[in-house]
Amino acid sequence: MSAAPAALSTGTYRQLYINGQWVDSSSGKRNPVNNPATEEPISEVAFGTREDCKKAIEAAKNAMPGWAKLTAWDRAKILKKAAELIRERADGIARTLTMEQGKPLPEAKGEILQTADTFEWFAEEGKRAYGDIIPNSVPGKRHLTFRHPVGVVGAIGPWNFPVALLSRKMAPALAVGCTIVCKPATQTPLSLINIFDCLIEAGLPAGVANFVIGPAKDIGDEFIENPIVRKISFTGSTEVGKMLMRGAAGHVKRLSLELGGHAPFIVFPDADPEAVAKAAVMGKFRNNGQVCISPSRFFVHKDISKKFIEVAVAAAKNLKLGNGLDAGTEIGPMFEKKAMENTIKLVEDASGKGATLLTGGKRCDRFAKGYFFEPTILTGLTDDARVLTDEPFAPVMPIMEFSTIDEAIAKANNTAYGLAAYVFTNDLTTTFKMAEGIEAGMIGVNDPVPATVQAPFGGMKESGMGRELSREGLDGYLETKHISIRLKD
Ligand code: ADP
Numbered sequence: 001m002s003a004a005p006a007a008l009s010t011g012t013y014r015q016l017y018i019n020g021q022w023v024d025s026s027s028g029k030r031n032p033v034n035n036p037a038t039e040e041p042i043s044e045v046a047f048g049t050r051e052d053c054k055k056a057i058e059a060a061k062n063a064m065p066g067w068a069k070l071t072a073w074d075r076a077k078i079l080k081k082a083a084e085l086i087r088e089r090a091d092g093i094a095r096t097l098t099m100e101q102g103k104p105l106p107e108a109k110g111e112i113l114q115t116a117d118t119f120e121w122f123a124e125e126g127k128r129a130y131g132d133i134i135p136n137s138v139p140g141k142r143h144l145t146f147r148h149p150v151g152v153v154g155a156i157g158p159w160n161f162p163v164a165l166l167s168r169k170m171a172p173a174l175a176v177g178c179t180i181v182c183k184p185a186t187q188t189p190l191s192l193i194n195i196f197d198c199l200i201e202a203g204l205p206a207g208v209a210n211f212v213i214g215p216a217k218d219i220g221d222e223f224i225e226n227p228i229v230r231k232i233s234f235t236g237s238t239e240v241g242k243m244l245m246r247g248a249a250g251h252v253k254r255l256s257l258e259l260g261g262h263a264p265f266i267v268f269p270d271a272d273p274e275a276v277a278k279a280a281v282m283g284k285f286r287n288n289g290q291v292c293i294s295p296s297r298f299f300v301h302k303d304i305s306k307k308f309i310e311v312a313v314a315a316a317k318n319l320k321l322g323n324g325l326d327a328g329t330e331i332g333p334m335f336e337k338k339a340m341e342n343t344i345k346l347v348e349d350a351s352g353k354g355a356t357l358l359t360g361g362k363r364c365d366r367f368a369k370g371y372f373f374e375p376t377i378l379t380g381l382t383d384d385a386r387v388l389t390d391e392p393f394a395p396v397m398p399i400m401e402f403s404t405i406d407e408a409i410a411k412a413n414n415t416a417y418g419l420a421a422y423v424f425t426n427d428l429t430t431t432f433k434m435a436e437g438i439e440a441g442m443i444g445v446n447d448p449v450p451a452t453v454q455a456p457f458g459g460m461k462e463s464g465m466g467r468e469l470s471r472e473g474l475d476g477y478l479e480t481k482h483i484s485i486r487l488k489d
Helices: 050-069 070-089 089-100 105-128 164-176 190-202 214-227 236-249 273-288 305-318 337-352 405-412 427-435 471-477
Strands: 012-014 016-018 021-023 032-034 038-045 141-149 152-156 179-181 209-211 229-235 253-258 265-268 296-302 356-359 376-381 396-402 421-424 443-446 478-486
Touching: 016 050, 021 070, 032 070, 032 089, 032 265, 038 089, 038 190, 050 152, 050 179, 050 209, 050 214, 070 164, 070 190, 089 190, 105 164, 105 190, 105 265, 105 471, 141 164, 152 164, 164 179, 164 265, 164 471, 179 214, 179 236, 190 209, 190 265, 209 296, 214 229, 214 236, 214 421, 229 443, 236 253, 236 376, 265 273, 265 405, 273 296, 273 305, 273 396, 296 405, 305 356, 305 396, 337 376, 337 396, 396 405, 405 427, 421 427, 427 443, 471 478
Parallel strands: 012 038, 152 179, 152 229, 179 209, 229 253, 265 296, 265 421, 296 396, 376 396, 421 443
Antiparallel strands: 016 021, 016 209, 032 038, 141 478, 356 376
C-alpha cells in the first residue's frame, strides 16, 4: 500500500504531463487556480501552447502500438491498480476538487469514488470488446469482425465535474488500446492531475495518457487539424460542441459530444408532493445547478402545486451554504463570478417578464468573499423567460403547472435539448407514456439521480451524440473491421 498523499497544498506548482514527463509550458507561462469560496489563488499550473499539445499528440501516437498490442487483461491490471489508488487517496483528491471547484466535500468525494468505479468498470469491460462471426451466404466464404481501437483520442472536459467527466473518456479509450491527450477546463486542472498521479504510479507507460492545458481554442484546433488525432471526445457547452463538430466535419473525424441539457422535472398528482419537493430541492441545488443533467424546468400538476411550492420554498431556505470544506455545508459557492452574474441576469429577465420571486434571487450577503448565491425559486414564468429557453446552469428553480399527460410531454419536449428528464408518479401507464414520449437520453422515474457507471449516459437532439459509461461507452473508441475470408475448395 502506498502512503496516501495529501491534496495539493496551497502554492504547489504543477506541470503538463507529456510523454511520461512533467514539463513546463513551452512558453514558460503559468496560470493561477482560484478557490471560488475564498477568491484566493490556491495553486499554479503550467499553461501550455498549441506546440505542447502537438508534442503530446506525437507522444500518444508513438505510444499507441505498444499499448494497443497489450492484451485487454494487461491493460486492465494497470487501470484497476489506478482505481485502487484513486480510492485510497479519495479524501485528499476530494479536498483538492472542493478547493478548485467549490462543491461540498462529500460531493467531491462522491465524484472521486465514481471516477475509481469508472476506471474499474472499463478495465473489465475492455475484456468484452467482442467481434462477431457472421453466417456466410456464399459457400466457402467466412465473415468475421474485429473491434479495433480508433487511435489517438483528444479529450476535452468541463469544470463542473472535472474528474468524473474526463474519466468517462479516459477509461474506455485506454481500456480498448487507444492513447489519449486530455485537456481539462483551465480553471479546474488540479484534481485531474491527482488522477494522472494515480495512473502513473499504477504503471501506465509513457505517452499513453497526456495532460495538456492552454488556450482552449488552440488546443481544440490542434485536435481538429492534426491528422494523428482520430477521435475527439468533448463534454461542455452546446455552442463549443457545434464548433468542434463543424471543424471535425472537415476531416471526417470521429466525435462524441456530451453537451448541454434543460431537464424537465414532472410531478403527477399521485406522487407525494412533500417528499418530491424535498427531493427536487436537493436535486436542483446540488452543485448550484451547475450540472448538465440538473432538473431545470419544474412542471407540477395543478392539484398539488400549492403544497409542492410551499415545501420547496421552505427546503430551499433551509439549505446550508458555506465553504465546501466546512462540515455540514450543503451548497458551496458558484464556480465563478461570471456564473453568478449570469444567474442574476436570468432572475432579472424572468422577473421583468412577470415572474414572482419566492425566495433567493441574489448573492448571499452573509459572505464577504466567494460566489455564494441564494437558492432561488420562481413561479408565474412566461415561456420566453431566458431561464426556460437557455441552459441555465444556475441555482434557480422555475416552477410551472400542467394538467394532462399530453401537455406534460409537449412542455417537456419544448426545447432543443434532450439530455435528462425526471418523472414522479406511481402509475404504470403514466410511467410508460412519459418514458416513451419524452425526448431525452436519460429518464429518472421517481429517481432524481439516474446516472451510474453501468448505464448509458448521453443525450438526444442538441444535447449531443454518442453514449458514455455502460457497455456502450466503449463503442466511441472502437472501429469495426470486417474480415471476409475465401477458403480453398
Ligand atoms: P462551460 O460553459 O462548461 O465552461 P465550455 O464549452 O466553454 O463550457 O467549456 C468546456 C471545455 O471546452 C473547457 O475545457 C473549455 O476550455 C473548452 N473549450 C472552450 N472553448 C473551446 C474551443 N473553442 N475549442 C476547444 N475547447 C474549448
